[in-house]
Amino acid sequence: MSTDRAPVHVSVLPAETLTLLDPQAGQTWIDCTVGGGGHTRLLAERIGPTGRVIGLDQDPTMLELARSRLAGLPVELVHANFDQLGEVLTARGLDRVDGVLADLGFSSDQLGEKARGLSFREDGPLDMRLDPTAGATAADMVNTMSEAGLADTFWEFGEERHSRRVAKRIVERRAHQPFTTTADFANVVRSCVPRSGSIDPATRVFQALRIAVNDELGALDRLLAMLPRVVKVGGAAGIISFHSLEDRRVKQAFREPTVWQQVTKKPVEAGDEETARNPRARSAKLRVARRVGNR
Known part of the structure; x- marks a missing residue:
């Protein structure tokens, strides 16, 4: 795929994701699936120059495609799958972060190649x-x-x-x-x-x-098991899934009351206006939970 153009992918549920995750200035966030960089940019603009977003993607071509879209923002792009999140944080001297977002859908840019x-x-x-x-x-x-x-x-x-x-x-x-x-x-x-x-x-x-x-479901299971160890108490995790096999896993993980308080009791779905503009959003389901507990 040529990287001398802007991404064509349109991120789903952008307003809902930002509102429910509620990132704050100066925080450190992980975007587990950079794709075209849409969600990454929203997070980076919200946390501002004193914050930090670490963006992961297993596809190096997508990282290059998103790079120009994210220029000038406090974003570090890393070639890694999201089940390597723990290793990525350790390599940067980080123990926990304020929030994690993962959009499990693959990009329209990848689909079109x-x-x-x-x-x-x-x-x-x-x-x-x-x-x-x-x-x-x-x-x-x-x-x-x-x-x-x-x-x-x-x-x-x-x-x-x-x-x-x-x-x-x-x-x-x-x-x-x-x-x-x-x-x-x-x-x-x-x-x-x-x-x-x-x-x-x-x-x-x-x-x-x-x-x-x-190994998409295996990677998701590993990410879900890792999230309680990497999200700070009071921090948030949001996952956007696109089919029932993924959504069931996220729903079950966020139901653990000693670890998570569910911000979304039911998954948030796109409205008519967004699906008309971006048909891919029809199957998107967003679940958000906030980390609770002593550690």
Whole structure:
């Protein structure tokens, strides 16, 4: 992806996020998912020149894309996944911070880059890695994983009812022609899954594969377990999720009364005006909690 342009991604729930997190001048905050830098900029403008925002992203290209948007603000950008938050803070001599924000959706800039292979709408390499510098690709996974493993992945991470049929067909096809492109893979999936309404039959399998390739739920579990150790008492944590597998985990973690006071009893969702302007916001759910306890 070229970085000589501004990000096209539009951050979801910007006003609600800022109001509920309530960052103050001089504080130190973590944006776990910089993306195009929209939320990072909002935090940095609120905490002012005496504050500090450390912005993480597992995709170095996104960090470069956001850099110009954040120029002149008290922001340090770090190439790291959010489950490395503890290590990032330790390396900077920090024990705890005033707040943490994580937007778990991937960026429109990433989705629009064919080489990522995140979308089945345009043909591209079957990659799907959010960090293109590390890990196995989606092609590696679908061409080597067992039939049972594929079926379990599609069911667990995509809730695909036809997971076993899809897995069987993948294994049959790859025996004589390995998968290399998103269009080819999507067409094979479509041949196994009946269409239901306007949703493309490949949607759930693509979601499941992307989650598995990037260990998204594992990373979220590690972040949620880490938050009580890194957020100061009185500090806040906010997480924006985009599907039920993520939201259930966040909801459960923030229900621990000895650690968190829930600021949002129910997830905050975008209103009609925002969804009309930014359709991606339709599935966004924001949960915020404030750290309680003695430590």
